[in-house]
Ligand code: IPM
């Protein structure tokens with residue numbers, strides 16, 4: 001049976017970088033059927049909703065989904081529930097891809113592009129496992145209203161159930177076993193009830209035995225500091241939805257550019273994985289051919305590895321990116337002057 005990969009270019013630089021990832025996919029896995037769909041602002045413009053049933057159905061029946069980016073100033077003033085970002089959040093929720101893997105590794109060739117000194121980032125290789133379908137992103141109640149005293153207020157709810165913590169922790173255990181076997185779980189257990197609960201549940205699961213990994217805990221603010229002080233101390237960082245969002249942007253900068261970082265969002269057995277660059281739609285450079293296609297191409301690499309069962313093709317992509325960087329291929333975010341297409345050309349030449 002042929003496999004299908006659904007491409008959802010989305011908004012801003014999304015279409016530019018996904019077009020390059022498509023070229024790479026056609027080279028390394030020509031037998032995979034590529035289909036396309038609309039999400040985010042592009043879907044709003046076409047049909048009034050950021051995630052149509054049609055796109056959702058396509059995603060459900062695909063073997064993997066590769067998404068570019070969503071959002072932009074054009075849709076900044078529409079009501080929150082109709083914003084492009086809701087297309088992405090609903091897609092994550094509907095596919096139930098609860099475990100978001102955000103690797104931060106520093107390619108040797110980019111060590112000097114990092115905002116940190118060489119000795120801090122050389123050889124850096126860490127993985128953030130972010131819970132993706134619960135927590136404050138989805139908790140109820142939420143809203144903006146006026147209380148009984150006539151005072152206006154805005155609020156969200158940070159809530160986690162035991163099964164939600166358990167399932168993402170199990171994935172983190174599994175990921176850590178395939179790496180250096182060390183997990184640092186992050187929370188604000190000193191302040192938040194849900195944070196205290198998170199730590200208790202993760203600890204209990206670990207104490208139940210059999211995980212084969214070493215577990216430590218860190219407060220989220222301390223982790224933010226340690227990530228720039230001594231990032232190489234980490235192997236796997238396990239975090240809830242909100243802290244994982246923040247820490248992964250921070251970790252991205254250690255690697256030279258957020259334009260380098262891919263992500264994989266995985267669910268249960270038989271669920272299509274969702275793969276996306278960590279960078280956003282970057283409306284300021286959209287349409288100018290300046291975007292770095294590496295994060296999208298490396299997201300394809302993760303799709304090949306984690307959902308499509310093609311480790312050989314994934315290895316080829318990884319080696320080609322590494323080779324292109326070594327030979328000096330650089331987009332402007334990396335201090336070079338190559339266009340999006342030229343950067344992809346350099347990678348494709350090395351496949
Ligand atoms: C990310 C992004 C998204 C998030 C936005 C675009 C909704 O920042 O994937 O990290 O907050 O999860």
Ligand code: MG
Nearest residue numbers: 245246249278
């Ligand atoms: Mg983010």
